[in-house]
Amino acid sequence: MKSICIIGRGNVASHLQTWLSEAGYEVSETNPHTFEGFKPNADLCIVAVTDSAIDEVARKADAMLENSKAIIVHNSGTVPLAELGELSHHAGVLYPMQTFTKGRKLQYNHIPVFVEGDSPETEKALMDLAADMTDNARTADSNLRAHVHLGAVFACNYLNYMLMLAEKSIAPLGLSTYGQLIEETVAKALEIGPEKAQTGPARRGDVKTLWAHMNLLQGHPHTSRVYRLLSQHILNLYKD
C-alpha cells in the first residue's frame, strides 16, 4: 500500500495528510464536493468527511476507483463498517482517537488508532498501515469502536465544555489561573481512577455550598442546569 487518496478538507483530513506523509506514504487530497484531485489508481481511499456524508462520498469514490485491489475506509468513531457494505471495493475503518485542530502540531506516534476490515486480508493491510502511523494501533469491531468514541466525547468534548463553563464563571481571572488545578485533576484521575479522585462540594454532600453556587448562577440558566444535574448525580453516587 503506497498511494493514498484522502477525500475531505476538514481537521481530520488535514492531519491525516501530514501524518501519513511523515510515515512515508504518497498522499493526495481530494475535494469532497468536486472530487478534484481524485486518484483512480490509489491503493487506499480515505473518506474523511462528516458522518452523515460518508455514505454518499464513499459510493462516489467506489464508482471512480479503477484499482480493483484498493480499500475504501472512513475515520468515524460511530459509523458502523456495515454502512460501507455494498461497495464493489474492500472496505474498512481507520479511527484515530484524538482531537484534531488545523494548524496545531501533534505527536502522532502514540495516538490510538482503531482498525476494522471487511475481511482478514483487508484488516491485516490496514493494521500494517496503522502500525506505520502509531505504536498504539489495535483492531476493534464497530460496536467496541462506538463505545470508545462515546467515551471520547466525555473525555474530550465534554471535558472541554466544562472548561468553557469554568471560564464563563470566572471571567475576571481567565482560565490560565486554573492551569495547575486542571493538570493535577487529570493526572490524579489517570493515576488513581476518577471514582476515587472525585472531590468537591457534591462529593462531600456539602449542600450549603451547592446552594451558594446555584445562587451565583442565577441569570445563567444553562450553566445552572448543568451544575444542578451533575451535582445531583455525584450526590447520589457517593451518598452512604
Add this chain to the structure above:
Amino acid sequence: MKSICIIGRGNVASHLQTWLSEAGYEVSETNPHTFEGFKPNADLCIVAVTDSAIDEVARKADAMLENSKAIIVHNSGTVPLAELGELSHHAGVLYPMQTFTKGRKLQYNHIPVFVEGDSPETEKALMDLAADMTDNARTADSNLRAHVHLGAVFACNYLNYMLMLAEKSIAPLGLSTYGQLIEETVAKALEIGPEKAQTGPARRGDVKTLWAHMNLLQGHPHTSRVYRLLSQHILNLYKD
C-alpha cells in the same frame, strides 16, 4: 507569625500541615471534635473543616485562643469572610485552589492561594504568609473568591466526573486509553481557549452521531441525561 494551629483532619488540613511545615512554620494539628492538641498561644488558627462546620469550630477556637493578636482563618472557597465577623480575634481567609487528596504528593509552590483579611493589617500578615507558601498568592474579596471556587468546581470536580462517565462508557478498555486525548484536550483549551478548542459531534451539528450515542446509552439514564443536556447546549452555542 510563627506558630500555626490547624483544626481539622481532612484532605486540606493534611496538606496544609505538610505545606506550612515545608515553608518553615511551626505547625500543630487539632482534632475538630475534641480540640485535643489545641494551642492557645498560636499566632494563626486555621479552621480546615467542612463549610457547614466552620462557624461552630471558629467560635470555639475564638473562645479558647489566648493570644489577642492571633488571626483565625478558614480555607473555604465559598464561605464569606462575614461569617467569621463576630469573633473577638481578627479574621481572614486563606483559600488554596487545588484538589487535595491525602497521601498524594503535590508541588505546593505554584498553587494559587487567595487571601482576604478583616483589616489591612490582617490582610498584609496573611499575604506575607501566603507568599511563603507559593509564588501565586493574591488577594480576593468574598465575592470574587466565590466565583473562582465555582469555576474550580467545573474545571476540577465536573471535569473529573466527565472522566468517570468516559470510563463507564468504555469499561472494556480503561481510562488510560484516553490519556493522550485528555492531555491534548487540556493543553489545547489552555492555549487557544475552550470556546475555539471545542470539537465533537455536537460542535459539528452532527445529529446522526448524537442519536447513535443516545442509543448506546439506553439503560444508563443518568449518563444519558448528562449527554443530552450538554449536547443541546453545545448545539445551541455553535449553531449559525
